[in-house]
Amino acid sequence: xxxxxxxxxxxxxxxxxxxxxxxxxxxxxxxxxxxxxxxxxxxxxxxxxxxxxxxxxxxxxxxxxxxxxxxxxxxxxxxxxxxxxxxxxxxxxxxxxxxxxxxxxxxxxxxxxxxxxxxxxxxxxxxxxxxxxxxxxxxxxxxxxxxxxxxxxxxxxxxxxxxxxxxxxxxxxxxxxxxxxxxxxxxxxxxxxx
Amino acid sequence: xxxxxxxxxxxxxxxxxxxxxxxxxxxxxxxxxxxxxxxxxxxxxxxxxxxxxxxxxxxxxxxxxxxxxxxxxxxxxxxxxxxxxxxxxxxxxxxxxxxxxxxxxxxxxxxxxxxxxxxxxxxxxxxxxxxxxxxxxxxxxxxxxxxxxxxxxxxxxxxxxxxxxxxxxxxxxxxxxxxxxxxxxxxxxxxxxx
Amino acid sequence: xxxxxxxxxxxxxxxxxxxxxxxxxxxxxxxxxxxxxxxxxxxxxxxxxxxxxxxxxxxxxxxxxxxxxxxxxxxxxxxxxxxxxxxxxxxxxxxxxxxxxxxxxxxxxxxxxxxxxxxxxxxxxxxxxxxxxxxxxxxxxxxxxxxxxxxxxxxxxxxxxxxxxxxxxxxxxxxxxxxxxxxxxxxxxxxxxx
Amino acid sequence: xxxxxxxxxxxxxxxxxxxxxxxxxxxxxxxxxxxxxxxxxxxxxxxxxxxxxxxxxxxxxxxxxxxxxxxxxxxxxxxxxxxxxxxxxxxxxxxxxxxxxxxxxxxxxxxxxxxxxxxxxxxxxxxxxxxxxxxxxxxxxxxxxxxxxxxxxxxxxxxxxxxxxxxxxxxxxxxxxxxxxxxxxxxxxxxxxx
DNA sequence: TATGAATGAGTATTCATTCAT
DNA sequence: GATGAATGAATACTCATTCAT
Numbered sequence: 001x002x003x004x005x006x007x008x009x010x011x012x013x014x015x016x017x018x019x020x021x022x023x024x025x026x027x028x029x030x031x032x033x034x035x036x037x038x039x040x041x042x043x044x045x046x047x048x049x050x051x052x053x054x055x056x057x058x059x060x061x062x063x064x065x066x067x068x069x070x071x072x073x074x075x076x077x078x079x080x081x082x083x084x085x086x087x088x089x090x091x092x093x094x095x096x097x098x099x100x101x102x103x104x105x106x107x108x109x110x111x112x113x114x115x116x117x118x119x120x121x122x123x124x125x126x127x128x129x130x131x132x133x134x135x136x137x138x139x140x141x142x143x144x145x146x147x148x149x150x151x152x153x154x155x156x157x158x159x160x161x162x163x164x165x166x167x168x169x170x171x172x173x174x175x176x177x178x179x180x181x182x183x184x185x186x187x188x189x190x191x192x193x194x
Numbered sequence: 195x196x197x198x199x200x201x202x203x204x205x206x207x208x209x210x211x212x213x214x215x216x217x218x219x220x221x222x223x224x225x226x227x228x229x230x231x232x233x234x235x236x237x238x239x240x241x242x243x244x245x246x247x248x249x250x251x252x253x254x255x256x257x258x259x260x261x262x263x264x265x266x267x268x269x270x271x272x273x274x275x276x277x278x279x280x281x282x283x284x285x286x287x288x289x290x291x292x293x294x295x296x297x298x299x300x301x302x303x304x305x306x307x308x309x310x311x312x313x314x315x316x317x318x319x320x321x322x323x324x325x326x327x328x329x330x331x332x333x334x335x336x337x338x339x340x341x342x343x344x345x346x347x348x349x350x351x352x353x354x355x356x357x358x359x360x361x362x363x364x365x366x367x368x369x370x371x372x373x374x375x376x377x378x379x380x381x382x383x384x385x386x387x388x
Numbered sequence: 389x390x391x392x393x394x395x396x397x398x399x400x401x402x403x404x405x406x407x408x409x410x411x412x413x414x415x416x417x418x419x420x421x422x423x424x425x426x427x428x429x430x431x432x433x434x435x436x437x438x439x440x441x442x443x444x445x446x447x448x449x450x451x452x453x454x455x456x457x458x459x460x461x462x463x464x465x466x467x468x469x470x471x472x473x474x475x476x477x478x479x480x481x482x483x484x485x486x487x488x489x490x491x492x493x494x495x496x497x498x499x500x501x502x503x504x505x506x507x508x509x510x511x512x513x514x515x516x517x518x519x520x521x522x523x524x525x526x527x528x529x530x531x532x533x534x535x536x537x538x539x540x541x542x543x544x545x546x547x548x549x550x551x552x553x554x555x556x557x558x559x560x561x562x563x564x565x566x567x568x569x570x571x572x573x574x575x576x577x578x579x580x581x582x
Numbered sequence: 583x584x585x586x587x588x589x590x591x592x593x594x595x596x597x598x599x600x601x602x603x604x605x606x607x608x609x610x611x612x613x614x615x616x617x618x619x620x621x622x623x624x625x626x627x628x629x630x631x632x633x634x635x636x637x638x639x640x641x642x643x644x645x646x647x648x649x650x651x652x653x654x655x656x657x658x659x660x661x662x663x664x665x666x667x668x669x670x671x672x673x674x675x676x677x678x679x680x681x682x683x684x685x686x687x688x689x690x691x692x693x694x695x696x697x698x699x700x701x702x703x704x705x706x707x708x709x710x711x712x713x714x715x716x717x718x719x720x721x722x723x724x725x726x727x728x729x730x731x732x733x734x735x736x737x738x739x740x741x742x743x744x745x746x747x748x749x750x751x752x753x754x755x756x757x758x759x760x761x762x763x764x765x766x767x768x769x770x771x772x773x774x775x776x
Numbered sequence: 777t778a779t780g781a782a783t784g785a786g787t788a789t790t791c792a793t794t795c796a797t
Numbered sequence: 798g799a800t801g802a803a804t805g806a807a808t809a810c811t812c813a814t815t816c817a818t
Contacts, residue, residue: 145372156346178339186380540738574768
């Protein structure tokens, strides 16, 4: 692993543990096993590592989704697997996600967010395209727009549950069910019975 | 306007202009026209003003929705007005929204978010309840869950467009149309023709 | 003594002892008996205290000259007393003088030098004016120009001796004599015998 | 031009442009077109290049004086040419001169100043010796002492004008005239009429 | 000689917070 | 309640110097 990667992974770990404000560059470089100054050879400021972190996080998300969604399964199962993946991922990395969001938002880097998310948008677009071609979703579906909508919908609900809410497991499960149902309707899922 | 209110409104303005990290208490008190120490009579720390800001922001949002959505209109129009309101609001206050989010996230106050949003959840719940009673949305709709889903869906799409995206006006409009369509399907909107 | 004055005097002392580069603000405030941040209430940067130091140094110089030059004495004695004063002063404060010069030069403050020196120029102008009126110096003397020339001449020679040179006492004395002689000729000193 | 020379000339340029504190070794080596480490093969520290710069500056000064002063001319003309040269030189290189002074002063290298200046002292000594032998200056002139005095006098006046002063061209010219007159008197210039 | 990536000691400056008035 | 001068802890960032290649 080269120095840049080591910095990014160390940063993820330390940010996750201490939060943005309380994380010192000193902590990051110590964990990465490099000198203080070396950090600045790769990133010009404390927050400029955020986009790199975001990239790693999206990679993790895609890997997760890729692994969990069985492309052989029928659409309705794949949809469930997708939602489950995103929910699980969000619950697992809630702290890092919150800080990446905050870190990007409080810096000049927020515009990079879409670029970083691009690969995931593409994955979802492909997912929807396949479904459309199979005729299991409504034919008037705009793929690109709906990809963003789907991601926004699932993630925001997952965030509501895992970031802000005190909700118990049962309610979480019910909320997830409801999202799935809403999604099926929203996508115009076609089957003998929903 | 009492001192506390003056602080909150000054804080909104300064945070909006300078961002969280670069905003100093000195800036806020200067704009509020009070002394440095007076701030601490009302808020115990820099970030503790955030929930108060969030409250004001939600108030603004509810007022906006309340004003834009014509309760006499038919459901499909009301839905459009609702989505329009939220989109407009998000575009108008994107900076403050991002900072409130970041400010809450980077502090211990994030859990207060749901509480602050509660009134808006209730407004939407009521909106959906009415629609359900009118029979224009599917009968298996869980009101509370769907309220959160609806808000998450519309807001996240609006954020994607106005916070991160460089998209032109046309694309924004199309994306909004798509959200509306998705919503109608998702809510199981019933009519002779969609 | 108010805080600003305490800072200036502490700065003189610390700068003199440690030199510019090795002096920390921490040293100055410690000696001044104030908090680190308090320094910045009075001076915006480390070097911005230099003009204030320069002012104090010129005050000292004028006081010295004022005290050493006996206005009752005959011109040739007054001239000797003046040169002696400047030489003594330069030898005594050589470190501070060098650092003030360096400090002003390496900052944006160098233009303030003339302003700070103004009172001394005036003192010397008055000194020459009196001599001219007494008819003991040449009548074509331009007072203002010669005041500057006189100061430059004496100071630069003193600096050569005390700042740079390794010269022994004898040579220093001889050099001073030579300056005095040069000055008498330069001023066109009129007497039965020089 | 070998690497050492390239460093010295690059250093002069960068120091002149940025000042001492703001100049980084990185800037110097970049302009010199060499690697960071190479600098330290020729100079052991940042400030240790200063004497080399000073040497170059004195070489320039001597070359200038040598070129401007016509050894065939009569003394009073040669004196004028000398003063003109020094004034011109000072005005041209004021920034570098200030920084060399400051750079030497703020380091341990200040004692080298006299050594560096030695060739110029010798040039002036020779100039005065010739005049003395020609009988155009007073016979009680101490050559070595007066050489230093002359240089100090002319340079300090030139510095006053070009480094610190905001004086207009007319005043500068007048001041120069006055220096010349003062010098003639000080040197005891002998002629039918001054 | 030459390189330039890596080092890490060093500190000026900031600013949230306090408290005597 | 209100003030604002004073505090001092806290740290991002710099850059002269080194050294393995």
